[in-house]
Amino acid sequence: MAGSTPEIERDPEAMRGRILAARREGRRVGFVPTMGSLHAGHASLASRARESCDDVAVSIFVNPTQFGPREDYDRYPRNLEADCELLARHGVRWVFAPAVEAVYPPGNATRIVVDGPARRFEGELRPGHFAGVATVVCRLFQAVPADVAYFGAKDWQQTLVVRRMVHDLGLPIGILVCPTVRDPDGLAMSSRNAYLSPAERQRAVALAESLAQAERLWSQGRSVAEIEPAMRTALAARDVSCDYAAVVDPESLEPLVDPHGPAIALVAGRIGTTRLIDNRELPSRTTVG
Ligand code: PAF
Numbered sequence: 001m002a003g004s005t006p007e008i009e010r011d012p013e014a015m016r017g018r019i020l021a022a023r024r025e026g027r028r029v030g031f032v033p034t035m036g037s038l039h040a041g042h043a044s045l046a047s048r049a050r051e052s053c054d055d056v057a058v059s060i061f062v063n064p065t066q067f068g069p070r071e072d073y074d075r076y077p078r079n080l081e082a083d084c085e086l087l088a089r090h091g092v093r094w095v096f097a098p099a100v101e102a103v104y105p106p107g108n109a110t111r112i113v114v115d116g117p118a119r120r121f122e123g124e125l126r127p128g129h130f131a132g133v134a135t136v137v138c139r140l141f142q143a144v145p146a147d148v149a150y151f152g153a154k155d156w157q158q159t160l161v162v163r164r165m166v167h168d169l170g171l172p173i174g175i176l177v178c179p180t181v182r183d184p185d186g187l188a189m190s191s192r193n194a195y196l197s198p199a200e201r202q203r204a205v206a207l208a209e210s211l212a213q214a215e216r217l218w219s220q221g222r223s224v225a226e227i228e229p230a231m232r233t234a235l236a237a238r239d240v241s242c243d244y245a246a247v248v249d250p251e252s253l254e255p256l257v258d259p260h261g262p263a264i265a266l267v268a269g270r271i272g273t274t275r276l277i278d279n280r281e282l283p284s285r286t287t288v289g
Pocket of ligand 1: 034035061063066133137155158
């Protein structure tokens with residue numbers, strides 16, 4: 001599907017002006033926030049937005065405040081030209097690609113700290129990560145005041161944090177969460193997959209295998225106490241270090257109150273220097289062993 005190259009806007013005020021002008025004309029605007037290095041997962045979000053909106057804006061901004069001091073901010077892959085080519089094929093009208101100083105002007109001192117769903121898992125292992133995410137998403141929503149924003153379900157905890165913030169601050173934007181896009185062997189698409197050597201790429205399928213195991217045992221009525229060790233075993237079978245493997249409430253991310261669910265299986269693992277996360281929704285069930 002060929003299309004014209006998206007217009008690149010770097011200035012937040014100018015971006016906001018363009019979006020508001022389109023909306024004043026009665027156009028429905030969709031927004032896909034990204035950190036670039038786009039893959040089929042991002043493309044599916046842009047396509048989904050294009051299906052139900054007249055215009056689509058995609059932001060490409062590697063947000064420094066969501067990376068810890070020993071994380072991969074400097075080496076995070078960046079390729080604006082290839083990203084714009086991909087977005088042209090999906091009918092995206094605008095790319096918002098601000099400089100760091102445009103998002104965080106000198107002297108800025110405000111951060112948005114979300115509690116609740118931000119507390120456990122990524123929040124525990126990556127202190128400050130979700131404050132960085134919430135702050136930048138709020139800033140991006142100011143520059144791109146769209147009708148609806150699209151997020152991938154792969155970052156499940158992030159979607160809960162964004163929803164919480166939007167609700168608590170009364171931000172006037174809808175949030176739509178779209179399914180994870182996977183390689184044929186089940187590995188969830190992620191910009192960080194680019195870090196994997198061919199041998200590591202083969203081992204990375206362990207995350208999907210661990211979630212498949214969780215789903216199998218869940219559907220057999222097995223308890224969380226049985227499922228979580230089995231998830232860790234699936235990771236270890238391919239020499240993937242486990243940061244966490246858990247079955248929890250899909251909204252609060254706290255331990256299940258109702259053992260029949262619904263639930264979410266969450267997994268984070270490290271393969272060499274690459275850290276990947278994934279998840280699978282587990283539907284309500286009627287029997288528990
Ligand atoms: O999911 C991402 O790519 C980022 O966390 C986001 C939402 C664009 C904020 O930087």
